[in-house]
Amino acid sequence: MTMADxxxxxxxxxxxxxxxxxxxxxxxxxxxxxxxxxxxxFEAAGLPHRRVEAFKYTDLRAAVRxxxxxxxxxxxxxxxxxxxxARGFAGIEAARLTFVNGHLVPALSDLSGLPEGLEVVTxxxxxxxxxxxxxxxxxxxxxxxxxxxxxxxxxxADGAVIRVEAGAKIERALHLRFVGTGSSPFSxxxxxxxxxxxxxxxxxxxxxxxxxxxxxxxxxxxxxVIADRARVLHSRLNIEGDAAIALSTVSARLGxxxxxxxxxxxxxxxxxxxxxxxxxxxxDATATVNGAAMIRDGQLADSTLLADHAAVGGISxxxxxxxxxxDATGVFQGKIIVRQVAQKTDGKMxxxxxxLTDEGQMMNKPELEIFADDxxxxxxxxxxxxxxxxxxxxxxxxxxxxxxxxxxVQAFLGEAIEAVSHEGARAAMIAETEAWxxxxx
Numbered sequence: 001m002t003m004a005d006x007x008x009x010x011x012x013x014x015x016x017x018x019x020x021x022x023x024x025x026x027x028x029x030x031x032x033x034x035x036x037x038x039x040x041x042f043e044a045a046g047l048p049h050r051r052v053e054a055f056k057y058t059d060l061r062a063a064v065r066x067x068x069x070x071x072x073x074x075x076x077x078x079x080x081x082x083x084x085x086a087r088g089f090a091g092i093e094a095a096r097l098t099f100v101n102g103h104l105v106p107a108l109s110d111l112s113g114l115p116e117g118l119e120v121v122t123x124x125x126x127x128x129x130x131x132x133x134x135x136x137x138x139x140x141x142x143x144x145x146x147x148x149x150x151x152x153x154x155x156x157a158d159g160a161v162i163r164v165e166a167g168a169k170i171e172r173a174l175h176l177r178f179v180g181t182g183s184s185p186f187s188x189x190x191x192x193x194x195x196x197x198x199x200x201x202x203x204x205x206x207x208x209x210x211x212x213x214x215x216x217x218x219x220x221x222x223x224x225v226i227a228d229r230a231r232v233l234h235s236r237l238n239i240e241g242d243a244a245i246a247l248s249t250v251s252a253r254l255g256x257x258x259x260x261x262x263x264x265x266x267x268x269x270x271x272x273x274x275x276x277x278x279x280x281x282x283x284d285a286t287a288t289v290n291g292a293a294m295i296r297d298g299q300l301a302d303s304t305l306l307a308d309h310a311a312v313g314g315i316s317x318x319x320x321x322x323x324x325x326x327d328a329t330g331v332f333q334g335k336i337i338v339r340q341v342a343q344k345t346d347g348k349m350x351x352x353x354x355x356l357t358d359e360g361q362m363m364n365k366p367e368l369e370i371f372a373d374d375x376x377x378x379x380x381x382x383x384x385x386x387x388x389x390x391x392x393x394x395x396x397x398x399x400x401x402x403x404x405x406x407x408x409v410q411a412f413l414g415e416a417i418e419a420v421s422h423e424g425a426r427a428a429m430i431a432e433t434e435a436w437x438x439x440x441x
Contacts, residue, residue, distance in 0.1 A: 014046055016067030021154060024070060028157055030127030030134075038153035045147040057331040057363040058302040060148075063245060063271050068217045070155060071101035071186035079105045082181035088207025088237050092424040094175040101180055102188030102218070103158045117168025118202070123159035123191055133161050136195055136225045139253035140277040142306055148247050148275065152221045155189035159220075162204075166197030166227070173203040173422055180210025180218065180241070187217040194222070196230040198255075203422050206236040208246065209268065215243045224252040224260065228282060231259045235425040239432065240268035249275040256282030256311070263420050265429045266293040266301045267436050273302040280307070280314040280342070289318040290416040292429070294409075294436045296325035305334040305349070309342040318349040321416040323409055324360035325440060335367040336377055343374040353383040354412050356405070406437045 010018075021039050025032060047064055048055035074082070079100040095115060098108040104122050114120055126134055143149045164170060176192060196202055210216055218240065226232050232252070240246045246269040252260050264274050278287055293301040307316045322330035332351040353362040366379035386408050394404035413433050420426035 011047065011061055013064045013067045018043060020067055020069060024155065028155070029124050035154050038150045042147045042150045042154060048147055054304065054333070058271070058273050058300065064217070066185070068185040068187040068215070070157065071182065071188055073103040074100045074105070074181065076107065078181060079108060082179045083108050083177070086177060086179045086207070086209055088177065088209050088239055089175055089205050089425060089428050092173065092175065092205070092428065094173040094205060096175045096177055097160055098177045099158065099179070099190060101182065101186060102190050104160070115170050115172045117165040117200070118170050118174065119163040119165070121161045123161055123193070124157065126161040131161055133163060133193060133195055137193060137223055138251070139223055139225050140251040140279045140308070142308065143249065143251045143277050146249070146275065148219065148273070149221060149249050152189045152191060152219045152249070155219070156191040156221070157189055159191040160193070162192065162194045164194070164196040164200040164202045164230070166200060168197070168200045170200070170202040173205050173425070175205040175207070178206070178208045178218070178220065180216050182211065182214060182216065185215045185217070188219065190220045192222045194224045194232065196224070196226045196232050198227040199229045200227070201231040203233040205422070205425055206234070207239070208237065209239045210241040210244055212241045213243055214241055215245065216241065217245050219247040221249045221251070224250070226252060226254050226258040226260060228255040229257040230255065232261070233421050234260065234262040235420050235422060235429070236262070236264040237429065237432065238264065238266040238268050238272055238274070240272070242268070242270060244269040246272040248273070249277070251277040253279045253281050254285035254287065257284050258282060259286045261288045261419065261421060263290045263417065263429070264303070265417065265432060266291070266295070267432055270298065271300045273304065276305045278307045278316065280309045280311050283311045284313040285311065286315040287317070288419055289316065290419045291320040292413045292416040292433070293322045293330060294413070294433060295323070295328040295330065296440065298327055300329045300331065302331035302333070306337070307335070307347060308337045308339070309345045309347065310339045311342055313344045314342060314346070316347045319416050319419070320351045321413050322351070322353045322362060323356065323413065324353060324362060325356045327359040329360070330362040332363070332381070333365045334379065335369060336379070338370040338372050338375050338377060340371040343372050345372060345375045345377065347377040349379040351381045352412070354409065355383065355385050402441065409437060410434070
């Protein structure tokens with residue numbers, strides 16, 4: 001048998017996705033050719049598995065058994081009931097865009113009360129009309145080689161195109177609220193594009209949640225283009241349902257002197273993979289990238305990062321904290337690339353894990369790829385149990401062991417969450433850690 005005779009076997013999920021795409025591609029707005037190219041890329045690669053180095057610890061081919069059909073736009077009453085029960089960033093003063101099952105619901109959004117200097121167009125409308133800002137999609141080249149990102153590009157149905165005017169300082173946060181609802185498996189593919197003009201500033205909050213016991217499959221993407229000296233502050237909360245397989249990507253292109261802060265907190269989904277791609281295109285850009293994951297009972301949470309320094313004087317700080325209870329699995333894969341032109345780059349990356357039981361496991365894979373000679377870069381990873389001496393100290397002062405352990409967990413996670421600039425978002429994330437600990441008992 002020659003190599004030409006070898007045929008890669010396709011899984012039921014891959015075959016199902018091909019059938020769904022053939023049905024959906026004529027219904028979805030936008031350029032059909034671009035969708036076709038994206039899906040053919042995904043089809044050639046297939047669902048990533050452990051033999052693909054970037055997915056070595058997160059085998060999606062094994063995890064995704066069936067292709068869930070794309071969710072339809074919900075009935076108004078269904079949408080209202082789902083949003084009524086939503087808790088992500090609830091109570092925070094913000095302009096809100098509400099998506100139910102991947103579709104924007106104007107009646108539950110704040111489209112008419114947006115702050116001055118902020119323009120929002122629904123993604124479906126932008127695709128249908130060929131909005132000029134769509135030229136900014138996929139701002140980081142490496143995402144085009146990612147099958148999960150390309151799968152989103154093939155099926156993306158709705159979302160938002162957000163433009164921040166040059167010089168605008170948007171004081172009111174914009175909350176992107178994603179809520180899933182249903183009694184059977186469904187999938188969503190949302191795309192949000194943020195284009196921040198020169199010297200502008202905006203705060204973006206994202207919350208993602210859905211029903212327990214339903215194996216739904218969200219795949220969401222946030223593309224961010226940050227012009228010179230602009231600032232984008234981004235906080236993301238994953239409190240998806242306990243049977244969800246949640247895939248997400250943030251890709252950001254940074255101009256000269258610009259700054260991005262992005263923090264992702266995970267407690268939900270049986271399997272989650274959060275991908276971050278940063279491209280430092282302008283000199284003296286800075287980035288703060290943090291993550292905090294609290295998982296248990298067979299959950300897997302994967303944070304995968306690529307920081308590509310391609311300009312002089314870039315500064316990046318990445319810090320990820322994982323708390324593992326029971327037989328859960330944490331994954332951190334991070335790579336800092338420093339191009340030859342990117343002299344005086346300062347990049348620091350760290351992953352810390354706290355194991356609360358002997359059954360849990362953590363996979364750490366930090367990498368540096370440096371082609372410049374005037375840089376200050378480093379990475380590190382730690383993994384261990386709660387400190388017995390600190391536990392003894394707290395218990396000796398009258399605290400029960402569970403409460404003492406909870407205090408240590410909160411202190412451990414605090415270092416990552418305290419990076420959130422928005423006070424309300426930071427408080428909401430701290431509240432989620434406390435709720436997770438309370439459920440643990």
